[in-house]
Structure formats: C-alpha cells, structure tokens
Amino acid sequence: MQFQIEQAKELLKSAKAQGATEGDVLVVEGDSFSTQVRLDDVEKISSARGKSLGLRLFFGKRSAVTSTSDLSPASLERLVTDTCTLAKIAEEDEFCGLPAAETCATTFPKLDLVDHEIGKLSIDEKIELARKTERAALSEDPRLNNSEGADFSHSYNEILYAASNGFSGANQGSGVSLSVSPIASQDGQMQRDYWYSSKRKVQELDSPQAVGQKAAQRTLRRLGARKIKTQQAPVIFEADIASSILGHLASALSGYSIYKNTSFLIDQIEKQIMSSNITVYDDPTLPSGFGSRPFDGEGLPSYKKIIVENGILKSYLLDTYSGKKLGRPSTGNAVRGTGGGPSVGVSNFHLLPGETTPDEIIASVQSGLYITELIGFGVNLITGDYSRGAAGIWIENGELAYPVEELTIAGNLKDMFQQIELLGNDADLSKKVAAPTLKITQMMIAGNG
Amino acid sequence: MTDQNAEPDQFFLEKYGLSSSALESTLGRVLGKKIDYADLFFEYATSEFLSLEEGIVKKLSKDISQGVGVRAIAAEKTGYAYSDEITVDHLLTAAKTARYIAAEGKERPAVSIQAPTAPALNLYPVERPPIDVPTTEKVKLLREIDQIARAYDPRIKKVMASFSSEQRITLIVTSDGLAVGDVQPLMRLNVACIAEEGSNRQSGSFGGGGRSEYEFFFESPDFESGDNKKRYEQYTYEAARQAILNLSAVDAPAGAMEVVLGPGWPGILLHEAIGHGLEADFNRKKTSAFTGKLGQRVASDLCTIIDDGTIPNRRGSLNCDDEGTPTGRTVLIENGILKNYLQDRLNAKLMGMPLTGNGRRESYAHSPMPRMTNTFMLSGDSTQDEILRSVKKGIYAVSFGGGQVDITSGKFVFSASEAYLIENGKIGAPVKGATLIGNGPDVLTKVTMVGNDMALDSGIGTCGKDGQSVPVGVGLPTIKISEMTVGGTA
Numbered sequence: 001m002q003f004q005i006e007q008a009k010e011l012l013k014s015a016k017a018q019g020a021t022e023g024d025v026l027v028v029e030g031d032s033f034s035t036q037v038r039l040d041d042v043e044k045i046s047s048a049r050g051k052s053l054g055l056r057l058f059f060g061k062r063s064a065v066t067s068t069s070d071l072s073p074a075s076l077e078r079l080v081t082d083t084c085t086l087a088k089i090a091e092e093d094e095f096c097g098l099p100a101a102e103t104c105a106t107t108f109p110k111l112d113l114v115d116h117e118i119g120k121l122s123i124d125e126k127i128e129l130a131r132k133t134e135r136a137a138l139s140e141d142p143r144l145n146n147s148e149g150a151d152f153s154h155s156y157n158e159i160l161y162a163a164s165n166g167f168s169g170a171n172q173g174s175g176v177s178l179s180v181s182p183i184a185s186q187d188g189q190m191q192r193d194y195w196y197s198s199k200r201k202v203q204e205l206d207s208p209q210a211v212g213q214k215a216a217q218r219t220l221r222r223l224g225a226r227k228i229k230t231q232q233a234p235v236i237f238e239a240d241i242a243s244s245i246l247g248h249l250a251s252a253l254s255g256y257s258i259y260k261n262t263s264f265l266i267d268q269i270e271k272q273i274m275s276s277n278i279t280v281y282d283d284p285t286l287p288s289g290f291g292s293r294p295f296d297g298e299g300l301p302s303y304k305k306i307i308v309e310n311g312i313l314k315s316y317l318l319d320t321y322s323g324k325k326l327g328r329p330s331t332g333n334a335v336r337g338t339g340g341g342p343s344v345g346v347s348n349f350h351l352l353p354g355e356t357t358p359d360e361i362i363a364s365v366q367s368g369l370y371i372t373e374l375i376g377f378g379v380n381l382i383t384g385d386y387s388r389g390a391a392g393i394w395i396e397n398g399e400l401a402y403p404v405e406e407l408t409i410a411g412n413l414k415d416m417f418q419q420i421e422l423l424g425n426d427a428d429l430s431k432k433v434a435a436p437t438l439k440i441t442q443m444m445i446a447g448n449g
Numbered sequence: 450m451t452d453q454n455a456e457p458d459q460f461f462l463e464k465y466g467l468s469s470s471a472l473e474s475t476l477g478r479v480l481g482k483k484i485d486y487a488d489l490f491f492e493y494a495t496s497e498f499l500s501l502e503e504g505i506v507k508k509l510s511k512d513i514s515q516g517v518g519v520r521a522i523a524a525e526k527t528g529y530a531y532s533d534e535i536t537v538d539h540l541l542t543a544a545k546t547a548r549y550i551a552a553e554g555k556e557r558p559a560v561s562i563q564a565p566t567a568p569a570l571n572l573y574p575v576e577r578p579p580i581d582v583p584t585t586e587k588v589k590l591l592r593e594i595d596q597i598a599r600a601y602d603p604r605i606k607k608v609m610a611s612f613s614s615e616q617r618i619t620l621i622v623t624s625d626g627l628a629v630g631d632v633q634p635l636m637r638l639n640v641a642c643i644a645e646e647g648s649n650r651q652s653g654s655f656g657g658g659g660r661s662e663y664e665f666f667f668e669s670p671d672f673e674s675g676d677n678k679k680r681y682e683q684y685t686y687e688a689a690r691q692a693i694l695n696l697s698a699v700d701a702p703a704g705a706m707e708v709v710l711g712p713g714w715p716g717i718l719l720h721e722a723i724g725h726g727l728e729a730d731f732n733r734k735k736t737s738a739f740t741g742k743l744g745q746r747v748a749s750d751l752c753t754i755i756d757d758g759t760i761p762n763r764r765g766s767l768n769c770d771d772e773g774t775p776t777g778r779t780v781l782i783e784n785g786i787l788k789n790y791l792q793d794r795l796n797a798k799l800m801g802m803p804l805t806g807n808g809r810r811e812s813y814a815h816s817p818m819p820r821m822t823n824t825f826m827l828s829g830d831s832t833q834d835e836i837l838r839s840v841k842k843g844i845y846a847v848s849f850g851g852g853q854v855d856i857t858s859g860k861f862v863f864s865a866s867e868a869y870l871i872e873n874g875k876i877g878a879p880v881k882g883a884t885l886i887g888n889g890p891d892v893l894t895k896v897t898m899v900g901n902d903m904a905l906d907s908g909i910g911t912c913g914k915d916g917q918s919v920p921v922g923v924g925l926p927t928i929k930i931s932e933m934t935v936g937g938t939a
Contacts, residue, residue, distance in 0.1 A: 038525075038734070046529035047546045048814060050516070064509040069516065069533040082511060089584050091505045123549060148736055148857075183736055183857055190738065192857035225858070227934075230704035260502070260607060261650060262643060339512050340498075376862035377851040378884035378936065382643065382652050387701070387884040387936040389853070389862035406860050408884050408936025410703060444938045446703040446886075 001158045003027045003053070003071060005170075008162035011080060015057050016164070018084045022058040022098050024163035024298075026338050027051065027071075034153035035123070037130040043149055045123070054338030057083045061092040067338040095324040098298065103330075104167040105301040108294035109285045113173035115201035118154050126152050129178060129208055136212025137182040141220055148181035148192060150212075154202070161336075167299035175290070176202045180215045184223055191222035193373070199430060200288045218372065221393065225403035228394060228447040234368035235409055235443045236361055236395070239426050241371050242435035246351050248413055249280065250433065252381050253307065253315075254344040255322025255333075264384035264414055265313065273313045274417040277354060280308040282317065282333065284347030291347040291432035297336030302347070305331060317344050351435040354423035358437045361422045363398040369445055370395055371409070384413040390445075407447040416440050457620045457630025458565035461491045465535040469562055475537070476560040476624045479521045479544045483551045486794070487544075488623040490518040490771065491535065492813040496615035497580050501591040501608070509584065516813035519543040522795055523551040529816040565620070565628040568768035569775050572761045573660035579614040579636040582663040587612045590638075590666070594685045598642050601689035604696065607643035610685075612636070621773035629773040634660050635764065635920060637909065640684045644692035651698070653691025654866075655684045657907030661762045684907075691848065691867055694879050701868065701883035701937025707843030708885065708933040709836055709871065712904040714849060716923030719754055719824050720912065721852040721861040722889040723747070727781055727789075728807075728819040728914075729796035731856050738859030738890050739787065747787045748893030751829050754782040756791060758806055758822030764908040765823035765922035769806065772817050776806035781824075782893070793819045811917040818914060825924025829899025833927040836898045838874035844935055845869045845876055846885070859889035862936075884936040892930065900927030 008025040015023050029051035036044040053076070054067040064086035066079055134150035154176040162168040179196030195215035197206035237245060249265075257263035265273060274280075284302035286292050295302060298320055306314050318326065319334035319342045335345030362370060371392040378387040387410040393400045424437030461467060472489060479487040493515045500508040517540060518531040528550040530543035591610045598608040613636065620630040639656035657680060659665065666681040678686065710718060723739070731737035739747065748754070758776030760766050767776050772794050780788045792800075793808030796819055809820040837845060845868060852863030864884045870877035905924035912921040 042526050042550055044527045044529070044816070045546070045550050046527075046816065048531050050531075050533050050814065052514075052533075064511075066511045066513075068513040070513060075513075086509050086511060086584065089588060090509045091507070091588070093505050093507050096507070146735055148734070190736075190857050192736065192855065222858075260609075260643075261645070262607070262652070340510050341508065373855075375853040375855060375860070376864055376884050376886075377853070378862070378864040378882060380652075380882055382650050383881070385881050387864065387882065387938075389860065389884055389886040389936070391855075391858070391860065405858060406886055406888055406934065408703075408862070408886050408934060410701075410883065410936050410938045412938075444703050444936075446705075446934050446936045448705055448934075 020057040026054045027160040030157035032155035038149035052338040062090040099320045101165040104299045105295040115174040132208035140216035146183040150180035186223045193218040225405040242438040255318035259325040274311040276311040279352040289348040297334035300332045353427040353436040411443045486522045491620040494617040500611040518813040521547040526550040570768040606645045609641045640688040642692040651695035655687035659908040698879045700939035701880040703937045709845040711847035714906040716925035729790040748785040750785040751899040753827040771810045772808035823922035828903040840871045895931045898929040
C-alpha cells in the first residue's frame with residue numbers, strides 16, 4: 001500500500017488542529033481479477049484496482065464519517081475540513097467514541113490469509129481453470145446442454161487503520177473462487193443450479209473436476225420438479241442452505257438489533273434459545289479462515305468466543321457503541337468499511353457439526369422436504385416470522401424421491417431454533433458462516449391446494 | 450474547487466487534465482486488436498447520508514467516488530478494466546487489460562470523437578441538486594418526522610428515519626465517436642417505526658424520492674382530494690399506521706388461493722415475474738424461462754406491460770443509459786403477447802435487435818448489462834371495489850418487501866409486508882408478512898381482472914443483479930390473480 005500510517009496520523013493531527021477531539025482513519029486498497037468462460041469461449045475478463053479512505057471525526061459527543069477514492073493531498077485536506085463541518089452539525093450522542101486505548105490489541109495472531117502463488121498464474125491459465133470446470137460440468141450428462149458460464153476470480157485487499165487513541169494496525173488478505181452454473185433441459189423444463197469452491201488460496205481450491213461434477217449433479221437432480229400439496233412436514237436444510245439460518249441468528253444477536261428492540265432475541269442471555277445439541281462460536285483467529293482478522297474494525301483484539309453453548313445463549317455480538325448502549329464490553333465484533341462508522345458483524349461464525357451423516361438424517365424422515373435452494377427475503381427479525389420460497393427434493397420412506405419446486409416454507413425462527421432435531425457432520429468450516437445439514441421437526445410447506 | 454454543475458465533458462477534461470486526443474488515442478490503443486467496439490465511462494459521484502434514531506441524528510456521512518471504466522467488445526467477448534485514478538497512464542493500463550480478450554490485429558483504425566453532446570432528454574432539471582441543500586435542513590426534517598411519528602400513537606416506541614442523496618456525473622466516450630454526458634441527481638427519504646404492545650412488537654416502513662429537488666418532499670400531492678399532508682408527513686403516517694396495524698395481524702394462510710395486489714409498489718410482481726426474464730442477456734444465452742417466446746402469449750389479454758426510462762423525475766429514469774443510448778419506452782407485453790426484450794449494446798448487436806436504452810451499470814467499477822428502468826402495467830377497466838368484491842377467499846396485498854427470481858426455472862417470490870384476508874368479497878383481518886411464490890411465464894396468464902387505478906411506486910426501488918445495484922421504479926393497477934401460492938403458516 002502506498003498510503004502510510006504516518007500519513008494517517010498527519011490527517012488526524014490536522015483534524016485536531018481544527019478542533020476535533022478524537023478520530024480514526026481507515027484505508028482500503030485492493031485489486032481483483034475475474035474471467036468467465038461460457039460454452040467453452042471466454043465471455044468476459046475484468047480487472048480492477050481500487051482504493052478508498054474513510055475518515056471519522058468526533059467533536060466531543062458529535063461525530064461524522066466521510067470517504068473518498070481520491071487520495072491526493074488536496075483532496076484529503078478538503079476531506080478533513082468537510083468532516084469537521086459535518087461533525088459539528090451532528091447531534092450529541094453520549095455513547096459515541098473510540099474504545100479506550102488500553103482495550104486495543106497489542107499482539108496480533110498469525111493468520112496466514114494471503115495467497116503468494118496466484119501471481120504465478122497467467123491469464124490463460126486462469127481462463128483454462130474456468131474452462132475445465134465448465135467442461136467437467138457439461139460432460140456429465142447430455143441433458144446438460146447450456147450454461148450460465150464458469151467463473152474464476154481472485155482478489156487481494158489491504159487495510160490500514162489508525163486511531164487517535166494510539167492504535168494502528170494493518171492487514172492483508174486474499175480470496176480465490178471457482179464456480180460454474182450449468183443448465184439442464186428435459187421435456188421442455190429448464191433447470192439451473194451451481195456449485196463453487198471459494199478459499200483464501202488457489203492451492204486450497206477444489207479441483208475443476210470436483211466443482212463441475214457437483215454442479216452437474218445438483219442441476220440434474222432438479223429436472224422433473226413438480227409442485228406438492230400444502231402440508232406440515234419435517235424439513236431438512238442442506239448444509240450450504242443451513243448457513244442462512246445461522247446468518248439470521250447472527251443478525252438477531254447484533255448489539256444494534258438488541259438495543260433497538262428490533263430482535264426476537266432480546267433478554268435471552270443465559271436462556272435456552274436453541275435445542276440443546278447446538279453450539280455456535282465466533283472465531284476470528286482461525287488460520288486461513290475467510291472471516292479471520294488480526295483485530296476488529298475498532299482495533300480491538302481477536303479472540304474465539306462461544307455464542308451459543310448447548311442451546312443456551314452466552315453472548316451477543318457487540319462493538320464498542322452497541323456494547324455501551326447495553327452496558328457490556330465490546331465482544332470485538334466491530335466491522336468497518338470506509339463509507340461509514342463501525343457496525344457489528346461476524347468473523348468465522350460456525351455451528352459445531354454433529355455426528356450424524358446427511359444420509360442418516362434423510363433416512364430419519366418418513367415424508368418431508370430436503371431443501372436445496374431458498375429464495376426471497378421473507379424473514380422478520382423483529383418477530384422471528386419466517387416465510388421463504390424454496391426448491392428441493394421430497395423425501396419418502398427415508399429416501400430422496402423426487403424434486404419439488406414453487407413452494408414456500410414458513411414458521412417462526414424461535415420455534416425453528418428449538419426444533420433442530422438432528423445436525424450433520426458435514427459443515428464446511430472454511431466458510432465465514434458455516435452450518436452442517438440441519439433437520440427441523442416440522443414447518444408449514446405451502447404448494448398446491 | 451471544480452464546478453460540479455459544469456457540463457460533464459468539461460468537468461472531466463478540466464478536473465483530470467485529459468484532452469480529446471488522449472481519449473482518442475486510448476480508444477485507438479484498445480482498437481489496435483480485433484475489437485468491434487470500445488468505450489470509456491467516466492464517473493464522479495458524491496453522496497450524503499443522514500440517519501436518525503432515538504430522536505438523534507446519529508449518523509452523518511459523505512462519500513466521493515471517482516473513476517473510469519474501459520470496455521472492449523469482440524464478438525461475444527467483453528474485456529473490462531477500471532481505475533479510480535483518472536490519468537492517461539491509468540487509462541492506458543486499463544485499456545491493455547480490456548483488449549486482452551481479442552486476437553492481435555494489424556490495423557489500428559483512427560478514432561475521431563465528436564464534440565460531446567448532452568442527451569436529447571432532460572428528465573430531471575434541478576436548480577438546486579438535493580445534495581447541495583444544507584445538511585442542517587435535512588437534520589431538521591428528520592427531527593420533525595420523529596415527532597410526527599411519536600405523536601401518531603403512544604404505542605410507537607422507535608422511529609428511524611434516513612435521508613440519502615447523490616449526484617452522479619457521467620461521461621461516455623465510444624469508439625463510434627460518440628461522447629455524451631449526464632448529471633443525475635437522486636434522493637430518498639425513509640421512515641421506519643416500531644410499535645409495541647406488551648411483548649408484541651411490529652414494524653412499519655415507508656419512503657419515497659426520485660430525481661427531483663428537495664422541495665418534492667414538501668409538496669402536498671393529494672391537495673385536490675382534500676388532503677393537504679406533505680409528502681414527508683404522508684411517509685411518516687404510513688410507516689406508523691403500518692406498524693400499529695401489524696400489532697393486530699393474524700397468521701397468514703398457507704396454500705394456493707386468489708390474490709389481489711393493490712396499486713403502486715406491488716408492481717414488484719412485474720419486476721420479478723417477467724422483467725428480469727425479459728432482459729436480453731438471458732435470452733441471448735437461452736437461459737431464461739422466456740427464451741424463444743417473442744410473439745407468443747405469456748399473459749392474459751388484459752395485460753400490457755411497459756418499461757419506460759423517460760418518465761420525468763422518476764427514480765428509475767435516465768436521460769441516457771450508461772452506454773450513452775437515449776432511454777425509451779419499450780412495450781414488453783401487449784395485450785398478453787410478448788413483444789420485446791430489454792437490450793444493451795452487446796446483446797442487441799448479437800441478437801440483431803434494436804437498442805432500447807437499458808444498458809446500465811452501478812458505477813465505473815462495473816460493466817453494463819441489460820436492466821429495467823420503470824416497469825409497470827397499464828390500467829384496465831375494473832374498479833378496485835369490483836375486484837375485491839369478486840374474491841371468494843384469498844388475500845389482498847398492498848405493500849411488499851423484496852423479491853427474487855430464478856431466471857431459468859421462472860420461479861419468483863416477493864414478500865408481503867401489509868396484507869389482509871378477503872372472504873366473500875370483504876376485506877378482513879390484517880395478516881402477518883408472508884412470501885408469495887409463482888411461475889413467471891404463467892402467473893400473468895392468471896390475471897383475471899385489471900383495475901383502472903395504475904400508480905407508480907413512491908420511489909424506493911433498488912434492483913440487484915450479478916452484484917450490481919441500480920435504482921428502479923415499478924407500477925401496477927389493482928389486479929386479481931386467480932391463483933398463487935401464499936406462504937403463510939395457517
């Protein structure tokens with residue numbers, strides 16, 4: 001990164017000279033590349049470099065944030081002045097401010113987040129990875145006769161953060177991804193699905209063959225999908241889909257939702273909010289983890305913490321501000337972009353896998369739904385009411401029987417959490433939010449009639 | 450400081466010290482290979498955001514984003530590169546990447562850029578862009594909204610209000626010699642309320658905006674019908690009313706039933722069910738459930754559906770799209786028959802179809818795609834009362850949250866946030882939010898009644914596709930769908 005910690009400190013000094021009492025600077029810089037191959041031909045190549053600087057200033061209990069992608073000295077000078085003007089207009093908020101200096105991180109875990117090999121791949125080799133993935137998918141079955149294409153992409157990001165409480169730190173991370181979305185046709189019906197592998201480093205990626213074959217299987221199994229009758233039945237969330245349920249848990253536990261009373265999980269600390277087989281932790285220190293980071297968005301230390309233990313809620317997810325509002329210390333869950341102040345987010349948020357295999361879970365269902373896709377946004381985190389569009393496979397006598405679509409599943413997250421009857425051994429813990437296959441005792445499934 | 454109200458071409462050339470000849474030579478470099486077409490997209494966007502919560506304007510932020518995107522097209526291949534530094538060196542580096550997609554060619558055709566022009570349309574002339582309105586005035590507005598909402602009902606316990614505005618200056622320079630720029634204002638005001646009664650907590654929200662002046666929020670649109678409430682007051686009452694209403698909501702029904710959609714924002718049905726499926730990229734690739742259906746019946750003959758980017762001051766309107774093509778009014782479905790797709794340059798050329806002015810991009814960091822602008826259904830003959838009275842058992846949905854579609858299977862969802870039971874022609878109890886699911890290619894064939902009350906939404910829509918968000922509008926008269934699956938729990 002061209003921008004130096006010293007320059008950040010200069011900006012803060014210049015702001016102080018204009019009356020600011022506290023402040024912080026975040027600089028994000030990165031580059032990315034992506035290529036798409038469709039039906040064997042290159043469809044798209046794109047590459048980019050970008051950077052942005054965010055400045056947050058406090059005038060006592062007033063604050064404002066500004067950002068710019070123009071890092072020239074003249075632009076930054078103007079930015080300081082503009083931020084000062086804006087902060088003075090803001091209204092006093094007694095809870096705002098930086099974390100205390102003594103709470104900031106002083107040691108940083110070694111996280112191994114950067115791929116040093118990606119630079120050795122030529123553009124042609126990257127295109128070839130995407131091409132092989134699509135070929136692997138489309139060669140599985142003649143019914144796979146079209147494609148939305150295969151993508152290979154990688155990105156690299158650096159951040160630099162400095163605050164007037166004395167903290168400064170930097171971090172670098174990379175990401176690599178390979179995906180394909182094949183289309184299958186049969187009897188006038190067309191179905192699309194996809195699969196992907198997404199890792200910190202290119203050598204950790206699944207092979208093009210593996211990604212392509214999995215995508216092909218997922219697409220083929222949707223052919224011949226029909227509607228089903230409206231009924232109550234057990235529902236199994238495939239692991240990749242189950243992580244969305246965990247995402248709702250994280251949102252409902254955000255300190256902002258809690259203090260604003262906009263969560264169905266207020267006043268639940270030390271209470272049983274999920275079935276007793278469930279343990280969830282947030283761990284920013286996982287080597288090579290997608291959500292790993294040496295310090296949080298306010299410079300606080302990274303450490304692993306239990307959020308739900310045997311179904312009992314142990315902790316909310318807090319940054320300094322939402323923590324103060326609730327009379328609790330930050331849990332080190334501040335996330336920050338240049339466009340605004342800190343908010344709450346997860347690092348690596350994982351539901352501990354169980355012992356049961358997905359096949360055993362399916363075998364436990366006499367008649368029910370195995371969900372492979374969810375669409376829509378019908379989740380109300382204030383009440384927990386849940387209603388989403390779904391597609392999947394109907395289970396009869398413990399076996400996957402036939403594909404189903406154009407249906408909805410509905411319930412309330414409070415009940416769904418309590419009714420997680422079985423959990424699989426198949427969570428992919430390289431993901432930021434990961435859960436295994438989950439079986440929920442009963443939900444309302446709407447379809448025909 | 451650079452004058453942001455200057456003509457876009459002067460703005461970019463002066464601010465970044467570029468010359469027409471530098472642009473010509475950049476495009477020439479891109480075209481040095483076997484490239485059919487190339488363009489440069491310059492953008493300078495400023496935005497401001499304020500939000501109020503707990504009676505305090507806690508968040509104030511401003512953002513400046515600038516950059517240039519370089520695109521090269523060779524047959525079906527697209528090369529795209531962008532930089533947030535607008536200099537000749539960075540342009541050339543980006544050009545080198547963009548042209549990687551094409552084989553080396555010998556000829557280097559000369560590019561000659563015409564004098565930059567303003568778009569033919571002038572849909573959002575504003576004397577004072579909303580972003581230039583003093584922030585203190587906006588703070589005052591949010592505080593007033595907070596007080597109005599709290600005074601509405603003692604059960605309103607939380608009020609959240611936000612105001613966002615942006616000003617986007619663009620300049621598109623193409624290898625065809627076209628140079629066209631635009632200055633696009635946009636603003637949005639949003640109000641959300643939480644109502645509490647014992648342990649029952651419910652929310653309501655409403656908002657609006659467009660490419661207008663700030664004073665838009667202080668107009669009384671229903672003055673002639675005897676309602677002198679200003680727009681910001683209407684938004685606030687609506688949000689508070691919804692939150693209170695939801696306190697008495699019962700479980701939504703589950704299963705297939707008759708569905709009546711109210712006018713305005715429920716037009717999100719059209720956006721999800723058919724709009725995305727008619728974007729040309731999916732049809733060129735034959736991956737849309739609407740592939741090959743031009744000229745065929747895809748809706749009942751009561752349905753005529755339009756995408757129109759030329760409605761003055763609307764959130765989804767543009768003087769020209771992000772490829773410099775003037776926006777237009779495209780008939781998608783006429784009396785039930787599929788007439789047109791929504792095109793950008795690449796797909797129009799590959800499909801041999803005319804441009805429709807729907808090539809849009811989120812910013813310089815994104816390459817254009819076919820996107821909707823304002824998508825709506827024309828009014829029919831029925832009154833809303835006739836439609837509601839005709840329903841034996843079903844739901845009447847008047848407000849929605851987001852929606853989503855699977856282009857290939859055609860299955861789409863959208864989630865009702867304010868809906869009522871209808872029994873024997875009478876509106877009954879409000880129901881809790883529920884997702885509605887249907888099949889794009891046949892849902893409109895089940896439209897059995899169309900109202901005479903078409904309305905556009907209040908200016909709140911944002912559409913996401915392939916990771917790019919763009920502002921859009923929708924509109925709908927009251928309609929009856931004979932059967933759709935409602936995803937409730939009862």
